[in-house]
Amino acid sequence: MLVALAGGVGAAKFLRGLLRVxxxxxxxxVGNTGDDLRMHGLAVSPDLDSVAYTLAGxxxxxxxxxxxxxxxxxxxxxxxxxxxxxxxxxxxxxxxHLLRTRLLGEGASLSEATAELCxxxxxxxxxxxxxxxxxxxxxxxxxxxxxxxxxxxxxxxxRQARDPVRAVRFQGVEDARPAPGIVEALAAAGGVxxxxxxxxxxIAPILAVPGIRAAVAAAPxxxxxxxxxxxxxPVRGMADKLLPAWGAEVSARGVAGLYAGLADAFVLxxxxxxxxxxxxxxxxxxxxxxxxxxxxxxAAALAKAALEALGGGPGNPEGVPR
Amino acid sequence: MLVALAGGVGAAKFLRGLLRVxxxxxxxxVGNTGDDLRMHGLAVSPDLDSVAYTLAGxxxxxxxxxxxxxxxxxxxxxxxxxxxxxxxxxxxxxxxHLLRTRLLGEGASLSEATAELCxxxxxxxxxxxxxxxxxxxxxxxxxxxxxxxxxxxxxxxxRQARDPVRAVRFQGVEDARPAPGIVEALAAAGGVxxxxxxxxxxIAPILAVPGIRAAVAAAPxxxxxxxxxxxxxPVRGMADKLLPAWGAEVSARGVAGLYAGLADAFVLxxxxxxxxxxxxxxxxxxxxxxxxxxxxxxAAALAKAALEALGGGPGNPEGVPR
Numbered sequence: 001m002l003v004a005l006a007g008g009v010g011a012a013k014f015l016r017g018l019l020r021v022x023x024x025x026x027x028x029x030v031g032n033t034g035d036d037l038r039m040h041g042l043a044v045s046p047d048l049d050s051v052a053y054t055l056a057g058x059x060x061x062x063x064x065x066x067x068x069x070x071x072x073x074x075x076x077x078x079x080x081x082x083x084x085x086x087x088x089x090x091x092x093x094x095x096x097h098l099l100r101t102r103l104l105g106e107g108a109s110l111s112e113a114t115a116e117l118c119x120x121x122x123x124x125x126x127x128x129x130x131x132x133x134x135x136x137x138x139x140x141x142x143x144x145x146x147x148x149x150x151x152x153x154x155x156x157x158x159r160q161a162r163d164p165v166r167a168v169r170f171q172g173v174e175d176a177r178p179a180p181g182i183v184e185a186l187a188a189a190g191g192v193x194x195x196x197x198x199x200x201x202x203i204a205p206i207l208a209v210p211g212i213r214a215a216v217a218a219a220p221x222x223x224x225x226x227x228x229x230x231x232x233x234p235v236r237g238m239a240d241k242l243l244p245a246w247g248a249e250v251s252a253r254g255v256a257g258l259y260a261g262l263a264d265a266f267v268l269x270x271x272x273x274x275x276x277x278x279x280x281x282x283x284x285x286x287x288x289x290x291x292x293x294x295x296x297x298x299a300a301a302l303a304k305a306a307l308e309a310l311g312g313g314p315g316n317p318e319g320v321p322r
Numbered sequence: 323m324l325v326a327l328a329g330g331v332g333a334a335k336f337l338r339g340l341l342r343v344x345x346x347x348x349x350x351x352v353g354n355t356g357d358d359l360r361m362h363g364l365a366v367s368p369d370l371d372s373v374a375y376t377l378a379g380x381x382x383x384x385x386x387x388x389x390x391x392x393x394x395x396x397x398x399x400x401x402x403x404x405x406x407x408x409x410x411x412x413x414x415x416x417x418x419h420l421l422r423t424r425l426l427g428e429g430a431s432l433s434e435a436t437a438e439l440c441x442x443x444x445x446x447x448x449x450x451x452x453x454x455x456x457x458x459x460x461x462x463x464x465x466x467x468x469x470x471x472x473x474x475x476x477x478x479x480x481r482q483a484r485d486p487v488r489a490v491r492f493q494g495v496e497d498a499r500p501a502p503g504i505v506e507a508l509a510a511a512g513g514v515x516x517x518x519x520x521x522x523x524x525i526a527p528i529l530a531v532p533g534i535r536a537a538v539a540a541a542p543x544x545x546x547x548x549x550x551x552x553x554x555x556p557v558r559g560m561a562d563k564l565l566p567a568w569g570a571e572v573s574a575r576g577v578a579g580l581y582a583g584l585a586d587a588f589v590l591x592x593x594x595x596x597x598x599x600x601x602x603x604x605x606x607x608x609x610x611x612x613x614x615x616x617x618x619x620x621a622a623a624l625a626k627a628a629l630e631a632l633g634g635g636p637g638n639p640e641g642v643p644r
Contacts, residue, residue: 098362
């Protein structure tokens, strides 16, 4: 069984490609929940939903987030009622959140609620949150009138990431435990993939849950990370504003440095081939391939390269357990 | 100040007429919450919302319930997710329920949440739930396979009231208290109106809250009830299926009998003029006028007749305190 650590849209696209070249029944996706928020009383899990919607074939490909065929009538009515409108929830999306909120309210864990939602949405893989405990990604920024401590979505969606970031922290993570099944899956994994997601606010929260980083490090298999940075900029999102606050360069090699000691190989884009030697110097096997996923075929080719790297690279198709 | 006891749509139409002939600032509306339910985790108060939407000018006049310009996208998505669809919530309506549910979840009482919703919706009168405690109207029926104990909406909306009713009860009412302000308003009231609402599942739950019936009976003013039954049938709803289980005839005089000893006057329709003597024999002054409210002008004329009866009838315009 493969285990994939996943953020939101980038991971979702990669995983959709992966399912073209790998058995969905042989994959556990561990999703970031640091961005989760309560909005209008609803339990919203943006990254879990991006993965679920994309893998169920329900995502809006053009807009790049949310559900296809979405409408916004509840949101308009909420704004008319004086409720905040900065985090736009579509009508169909709200149905998902209503169901999740109800299940959680009835005592289900987030893992259980996620499994139920995935079953009903028709998600073909097992998707688990990194933890059933609340971990909240907080961003400390320089606001217009001094320092601000914001929830991640508040900064990213609500303030369009306009405030310079001083620090990122994962509130509550010290009391969190890996969701059921994660540590066991890692202990028996045939490969671990770190998806092309924001290293600071998508992958780091997962690894920060006590026990997960150690389980990845101890996994009886290779670990392959795929770069979310191409040509010195994130393919999508705001990693460029966060990596410096995390002490890393906004580059493939900067991200590779964050995974040094944990990953065995690092997939970087052909445009960054010049950084391959530096990646190798960090102790990671560089795998240089095209990484932009304009189509599902692109994503499948990228996933295939990552799978080959898990097996020890094209030169070692039988795989070399670490 | 007038106090009106109100159910759903019939009361809402009557009250809209009343506001044409009476100062909105001089009216407290006490709403039935026995029909309230949790649906998809949302706190839904159908009768309070019917009154609020109608008085705010937001109701769908043609459909007869809910908001004008409504859409059903969340509901469709919920049904696709396998959630029950029998209680249709519109998208705009869901915004109301989301706000109420959030306020209640944050610790507001139903009175406080209702006041906040009314302020935001633009409801021109003070509307309070009969109680901040949960009172649940339950209907015991003869189901196809034996007795069933159903929530009111489950029977009425979910099963289209097809099962014969054996009994109605108000679960939890013994532990309920009148919402803040009701008893005080009744103690100082210049008149009490019992709206043309279902006597069994709209007015009886209000009167069953310990303290409310006694406060109505002790009010220093006259009490006038308006019939919801015209020509032996309810103008709207299912009172015909409930009155027999409540031991009352489906007629104006049958309803009048339920208010005997409590109301001073009973407004019945001209088509039921033949029952006026029987109403009088019950100790209620009969007021015979047209009661069908096809237009807001009809409703205003009916409200005017009820106001006159509060004042002691057209023959006693100065009013006769009881």
